[in-house]
Amino acid sequence: MYSEHGYELLSSKGIKIGDRVRVKRKDGLVVEGILLPRYSISKKPTIVVKLDSGYNIGIRVDTIVDIKIVKKEEVSLKGEAGSPAVMPLIEKTELPAKKPLVAIIGTGGTIASKIEYETGAVKPAFSSEEILEAVPEVGYIADIHAESIMNILSENMNPEYWEQIGRIVAKYIESGIDGVIIAHGTDTMGYTAAALSFAFQKLPVPVVFVGSQRSSDRPSSDSALNLVAATLVAAKAPFAEVVVVMHGEPSDSYMLVHRGTRVRKMHTSRRDAFQTINDIPLAKVYPFEQKIELLKEPLRKRREEELEAKIKFEKKVALVKFYPGMEPEIIDFLVDRGYRGIVIEGTGLGHVGDQLIEPLRRAIENDVVVVMTSQTIFGRINMNVYSTGRKLLSIGVIPGEDMLPETAYVKLSWVLANTEDKKDAENLMQRNLVGEINRRHTYTVYPRWLY
Amino acid sequence: MIQKKIDLSKIDVTKLGLKVGLEIHQQLDTTHKLFCECPTKLVDKGEAEWVVRQLRPTRSELGEVDIAALFEWRKGRLYKYFAPLSSSCLVEGDEEPPHELNAEAVKIGIAVALALNSKIVDEVYVMRKIVIDGSNTTGFQRTAVIALGGSIKIPSGKVIGIQSIAIEEDAARKLREEGRYIEYNIDRLGIPLIEISTDPDINSPEEAYETALTIGQLLRLTHKVKRGIGTIRQDLNISIAGGVKTEIKGVQQLELLPKVVTYEAIRQYRLLEIMKEMKKRGITEDLVRREAKITDITSMMSSSKSRIIKRTISRKGSILGVKLPKMHGLLSVEVQPGRRFGTELADYARFWGGVGGIIHSDELPGYGISSEEVDRIYDALNAVKGVDAFVIVADDYIKAKKALEAIIDRVVNAIKGIPRETRAVLPDGTTKYMRPQPGAARMYPETDIPPLEVTSRLIDEAKKIKPPLPHEKLNELVSKYNLSTELAKQLLRDVRIDLFEKLVETYRSRVSPTFIASLITSTLRALTREGVPTHNITDQHIEEIISAIASGRTTKEAAEDLLRFFAKNPESKIDDAIKQLGLGALSKEEIIEIVEEIIGEMKDEIKQAREKAFKKIMGRVMSKIRGRADGRLVAEIVKEKINKILADSQ
């Protein structure tokens, strides 16, 4: 990787990343420090040197008149800057003897991470010990068993990974554990949470997704408190549902518990990016007080039923957003490629342009299940109000009620994988299975904007 | 035996192997902040959000945990941020990643670097410097070195080396501390700062002052820096031979620098003397660890008349004491004027134990503790009066215990020398313990911000705003504007030198540079000394006054009264001010009228005294005109009229 950045000059002299070097520039500048790898690409070949003051600076290769090794492999390279501190557990408190047992499954989110100094990369730290070192409070709530099962970026998730995660969660639950936490990247956490919601419609313990909006390599990270709250929910919540636990507001005050089928990432960067849409969150968690406050009636109570897992998802399902001027061939393409389901994110109450009516009719005639949701995100589909809606209903488009488009997509993927009959599939899409459909919207389920 | 009081006249700190390095932080006057589009202005009012956060300690590159940070976290410290909407956005709130590095700030930094002959780096890397006192919402300060090396010549002729020049973000403004909360206003967070660090070439308090002054002048000559209280801050690194490099934070007044340097040199010198005395008395780490046992003396003190003791007992607190073997008398040894070794111990007790303070044997009997009680404490602690010392703390048991543990550690360290400390400056120039010095390597790369390539175009642009060196500027002020050297020097020290140049540019043909310069420097300073609230006077006020003089709407003589008026009525308009004060310039006819009136009253005197009457008449006329006319014009008219009368009478 270094050759393209001008590091070939160095390798010819036997200089390696991590060596202490003295560099002399044409204009007489002499610097001594540790040679670092670049973490970004520059147009001109440049090397990066860490000075003794801790600062990094870049020096262009074509200005260097001399470079030599002062010392091979400086030891300070082995540190893990920014990683959470190893702390003795909070003084003068006895750990409770009998604690619930909680599994923490890593999928690539960074609950605890270390900066690998040699590459500058943030690497997840995921042994049980590492987690307890970084977030000792967790140890007061539960005994934990941590396992990293994959290390992929949130955006690289797919239905096969959902199945893989689901199978491992099922294994833990069958072993009698008191709760499962899944550390997940935040970008597609909502999709995976919805997927497991449909996969585990009968569940004895909570399955809790958690992530962080500020990486754990910084003191202000939200990851530790989110994990503490998630552990509380996994270990002690009275309900047994698939949920997402993340910050409730920019302050480190409380975390919200969102139902997996109702949650959406609504902001690119804020700590409280995750919100329950078209409903209110299930609960509030106060991590400092170690308190869970229910905001609504749970679907299932803890330890009320045995696990029933149907962990299968259909890949040939598409989520298509309608836009003005959209051409019909986009739908035709999906039908011709053998897609079994299409979720449309239509306009307003559930509409698409006239040009799409024919290709959608053809899709439905070819046994594709077509479900309508709205790109307004908030509110319910109603295709009886305007003529376009009525036309779509008459050709067999299924109104997706108030389901989130993403949830409808995951649900259709699950339904088509677990149902042979198209009619059954269409019925299931309109039935509330795990809280994904809310028939009653009160004033409180829409945000007030602050002006 | 060591003298208890410091005799300042007997210590010449320049003979102690004094070495001082300065770090000067100056806010830049850029249009927006370093990593977002917010304006660089402070606001106290208006729409705002409150955000409450905690900060968790993280590891440095070397795997170290900042002990003070860990400590704050363990205390359950929470930070409350006041986020005014007009001066902060999600970036300051740590709710949005930083935007790219503000190129304007880098450009100003490079311009200063060029003036100091520093070598500019080819690529600027933003680093995260861990700072967990809550003053940064992220828990780190973003900072980037842009140049290395260089030097500056100070007025004495000595050349002081420059170590590095960095551009960094300013921290949030601390508002108050209450219980476990520390409150900050994040309006200041993210304002660009330039940090200039000198080599430890400074060897006297005066050189520290001169260096800070010269660098400050250079920065002002960019015309791109903020001014006013808190916009420039000096940190110092001070050591003496045998001492240790001590960091002193946050000196805001230049005048205080020599004192801070002197007092720190003295502190280190005195601590070394205490060390020698301790060794002479045979105090070893072993001895202290063995004999300094923390003992609960609460029940023994239960009938004490002391208010502190009574209050602690009524609150179910504890009185703990510890013997400090063979330390009798050493706790009252002064290390800085008014601060004793006992004060240093109390600082540690406050920081590490969170207690209000300590009581030690060298100040007893006192605090309502009787001499019988003192004797009993000696007995209870197994200490011998006149040989050992003791410290007692009255507070919650755990706090008091931690406080005494910190004191034992500090005493043990006193045998070894001077601990590495970061100290905070106090208003009188003495300092107090703030925290242990953070490890050298608490920096790691800010991966959210791409490195900035220093292009030749950026350097060319910086060259255009490169400030002249202060001594060059001095020559220019004298030769170009005909200022006296003294006035030019004053101007060079003044924060309003940029205003001077702007005003001279516009009004030079009608108002003399000397007048403008003295208005800005000596007149304003005199008014400040008088107690006039000159901080209310804006550049705009001054410009309006000069403009009114230039257009003949008022006179130079009225300027001082107008400044006084604006200081008390900053919202007023210049024309109203002139009208209200009756300071409008008189027309020539009006002057003639006044002159004739007075001359009429004094005709006989004139005839007798002839030309000698001039002075007297001028005095009367001027007192009547009260600054509403130019003195030269009045003198001309008076002379003319006297001559006429004299001519007529012949």
Ligand SMILES: [Zn+2]
């Ligand atoms: Zn901002």
